[in-house]
Amino acid sequence: MSTIFQQPQLRPDSLEDYVSLNYLVAVYPEDKGFTVMIPQLPGCMSQGETLDEAMNNIKKAKRLWLSVVYASDRHAIPLPAN
Secondary structure (H helix, E strand, O other): OOOOOOOOOOOOOOHHHHHOOOOOOEEEEEOOEEEEEOOOOOOOEEEEOOHHHHHHHHHHHHHHHHHHHHHHHHHHOOOOOO
8 A cells, every 4th residue: 555645835935936826717708708716815816808808807907906905914925725
C-alpha cells in the first residue's frame, strides 16, 4: 500500500503571485449575456454580453478584489481549492 503525501500550499509572496493563481470561475448564462463569479472570493463577480467579454471582466474584477484584500490583510485571501 502506498501513501501520497501532499505538501502544504505555500502562501504567495506578492500581489502578482495571487493574481496568477487559478480560481474556479462559475459561469451563468443570462437572457442577454453572462454573469461570472469566483465563488472562493466572496463578492468577486462580473458580467458581459458575450462569454469572452464576461471572462475578461472577471479577470479585472479578480485583480481588483485581490488588490483590495491584499492591501488590508493578504492572509484573508483564500488559496484556490485543489
